[in-house]
Amino acid sequence: MSWEEDGETLRAGGMHGEGGRRPHRWxxxxxxxxxxxxxxxxYYPEQWPRSVWDEDVDLMVEAGVNIVSLGIFAWARLEPSDGVWDFAWLDDVIGRLGRAGIAVDLASATATAPLWLYEQHPEVLPRERDGTVVNAGTRQSWRPASPVFRRYALRLCRALALHYRDNPYVVAWHVGNEYGWNNAADYSDDAEEAFRVWCRKRYGSIERVNEAWGTDFWSQRLQDFAQILIPRHAGGDDAMTNPGLELDFRRFSSDCLLDFFKAERDELAAVTPDRPLTTNFMVSTDQCPLDYESWSRQVDFVSNDHYFHSxxxxxDELACSDALVCALACRQPWYLMEHSTSAVNWRSYNPPKRSGELVRDALAHVALGADGVDFFQWRQSRTGAEAFHSAMVPHAGAQTDIFRQVRQLGRLLQVLSAEGVTGSRVDRAQVAILFDAGAEWACGCRTLPDRGVDHWNQVLLWFRALLDCGVRADVVPVKGDWSSYAAVVLPGLLTVSDAQSDRLHRFVDGGGHLVVDFASGIMDEEMHVGLGGYPAALRDLTGVSGQEIVALGRQEAGGGPLQLTCGGLGGTWAVQADVRGDEVTVLARYKGTRARSLGLDGLPAITLRGCGSGSVAYLGCGLELDDLARVIGRLLPPGFFHADLQEGGTRDPRLLQVTRRGADGDFLFAFNRGDAVIAEVPLPGEAVVLYRSRALSHDSQDASKAYAMKVNGLVVTRL
Structure with missing residues (x-):
């Protein structure tokens, strides 16, 4: 097969990256x-008459705005018919903005094609799993593997790059937009042909594919790459498709979109090599559409869109998501490309932000490494699918609480910039929680003992439980660098490869402290169940061997949690395990009537194994937040939480504390996590920002000062 573009065959090898990382450029x-x-x-000026544009620029200056993203969905305006270009209106807008000191992050405008392209080439439309065509009329109604769509998209990229290559007001390229929002998986013939090429590149031989997918089960054995099918609809709800095939198709889909992004990126960079390029990820703990660890290597600076969980x-969720984005950016400054001033409009229930959350959220993103803070969007739309999505200028206009907070945020960001926060880096924590997109996708397998396991949500659970112990953790990709952390947590890391297992062994042998939960290490990266007892990949590390996974279910369905001898309840599933290793201490066992009925009474539920100067803790069942926070202190060596994990600041679990360190100074950000006023909290350094907080009188000889913090309050001090 081949994907033809201007006579060149696009090699599937391009999907897998070059192995390195592009240098950070801001x-x-x-x-x-x-x-x-x-x-x-x-900013979408195309939605408004020109009479509004000057007012927009004036309000932007008033609010302290210094950049906008332009042209994200403007293809139909830029190319109203095939090969006919209209840049005059965009030239006008960019000129108005630039003369006012407002820079432009210019989009490639390829997120959605104009209707004339769909009319001429309906074959670019993607297909759902059941074969249904995804019609035009929303975002990303195109096939990532379509050679036809790629040809038109790259032509647009080149036209934009040539037209704006010398424009001094365009400071960055915004390539695409939220790749995978509507086409994370395409089940078209183009996708199937591309998937076969991807499989050949990954495995080399059809025998390796058969081995990886276990195709002798249900007579799925393949004789040739041409027989490979993508996992389309195969029957009713109980029709179970091959788990290895499903996981590889998710990997391919991420790689296929990445290949498309790289083609756009390279087209723009060929004309404007001095201009940095990015695209907005969608990292939050309710979604993981793409393998962003691979994507992060292919951008000049990492960007993310994050929308709050009420x-x-x-x-906590915001900080957890940002911790992963910070790791994806290798602790370099990253860009918050979208978040909301208040309510969104695409959930079934869309509550507004509470008083103070607009400013608090934005500054929390800054604390976690964002040197760019943008909202969707500037002016709230009157029409279209997102008319009730909040914006910087709401329907009611500039004389509103929202716009007053937008202005206030602008002033606070100017203060932080003047103090020297820009370019500083988030201080590393001592605990790393590991995340892997493949493991998250594997948890979606419909044939697991319990479908309630979600790797990403387990990451969030551990992140919050550690905060409840007064400790901020980093969230680090499994493929990233975590070897120098003092402690590493595996939360629902269902799939662990041999290479990852070797890294974990070396980590513990080197004196590291490892925590393994009930759903980690059950399978390898090809969805093969480990033999010899759960968790096979980590059995010798934990010193525990499980014979059976007991799904516990919910009480309303006849199931329910188990009592533990340490107090609290175990849920989701319980591993029926025995202690097999040396130096294993049982910290908690199952007890009670339900445990006896399931053959678990007296069996170990939580264990700790000493390994030289390191240790391995194992949780054989799921725990709720409060119970997990109570037991965490026993999973790590005595005194671990008394070590200096966060230099400067307190261990107060009511606070989220983050330190940013830079050439112009070090800064401590402290946020009230709860729904109650904190009457007094000591913090070191001189305050540079007080928001919904006030300084209390203090002893002038004391290096720490005390502050009262309202709900959603924060303090930033220079250390």
Whole structure:
């Protein structure tokens, strides 16, 4: 097969990256302007008459906006018919913005094609799993593997690059937009042909494919790559497709979109090599559409879109997601490309942000490494699918609480920029929670003992439980660098490869402390179950061998949790395990009537094994947040949480504390995590930002000062 583009065959090998990482390059300030935290939002002037444009620019200046993203969904305006270009309106907008000191992050505009392209080439439309065509009329109605769509998209990229290559107001390229939002998986013939090429590249021979997928089960054995099928609809709800095939198709789908991004990136870079390029990821703990660890290697700077989860875990979830983004960026500054001023409009229930959360959330992203803070969007739309999505300028106009907070945020970001926060890096924690997109996708397998296991949500659970112990953790990709952390947590890491197992062994042998939960290490990266007792890949490390996985279910379905001798309840599933290794201490066992009925009474539920100067803790069942926080202190060596994990600041679990360190100084960000006022909290250093907080009187000889913090309050001090 071949994907033809201007006579060249696009090699499937391009999907797998070059193995390295592009050097970090950050958008430079406009000529005559100093470096500062970028602040702005998505701007859609094409939705408004020109009479509104001047008002927009004036309000942006008033709010402290210094950048906007332009042209994200403007293809139909830029190319109203095939090969006919109209840049005049965009030239006008960019000129108005630039003259006011507002830079432009210019999109490649390929997120959605104009209707004339779909009319001429309906074959670019993707297909659902059941073969249904995904019609035009929403975002990303195109096949990532379509050679036809690629030809038109790259032509647009080249036209934009040639037209704006000398424009001083365009400081970065915004390539695509939220790749995979509507086409993370395409089940078209183009995708199937591309998947066969991907499999040949990955495995080399059809025998390796048969081995990886276990195709002798249900007579699925393949004789040739041409027989490989993508996992389309295969029957009713109980029709179970091959797990190895499903996981590889998710990997391929991420790689296929990455290959498309790289083609756009390279087309733009060929004309404007001095201009940095990025694309906005979608990292939050309710989604993982792509393997962002691989993607992060292919951008000049990492960008992310994050939308809040309402409720008591709002700030914790934000910090957990940002911790992963920070790791993807290798602790270099990253860009928050989208978040919301208040309510979104695409969930079944869309509550507004509470008082103070607009500013608090933005500054929490800054604390976790964002040197760019943008909202979706600048002006709230009157029409279209996101008319009720909040914006910087709401329907009611500039004389509103939201716009007053937007102005206030702009002033605070200017203060932080002037103090020297820009370019500083987030201080590394001592605990790493490991995340892997493949393991998250594997948890979606419909044939697991319990479908309630979700790797990403287990990451969040551990992140929050550690915060409840006064400790902030980093979230690090499994393929990343975590060997120098003092402790590493595996939360629902269902798939562990031999190479990963070897790394974990070396980590413990070197004195590291490892925590393994009930769903980790059950299978390898090809979805092969480990033999000899669970968790096979980590059995000798934990000193525990499980014979059976007992799904516990929910009480409303006749199931329920188990009592533990340490207090609390075990849920999700319980591994029926025995202690097999040396130096294993049982910290908790199962007990009670339900445990006896399941043959688990008295069996170990939580263990700790000493390994030289290192240790391995094992949790054989799931725990709720409060129970996990209570037991964490016993999973690591005595005194571990008394070590200096966060230099400067306190161990107060009511606070989220993050330190950023840079050439112009070190800064401690402290946030009130809870729903109650904190009457007094001591923090070191001189305050540079107080938001919903106030300084209390203090002894002038004391290096720490005390502050009162309201709900959603924060303090930033210079250390």
């Amino acid at each position: 958008p430079a300030p406009l000529p005559g302007h100093r470096s500062a935290i970028w602040y702005g939002g998505d 409720g008591p875990g709002h700030l």
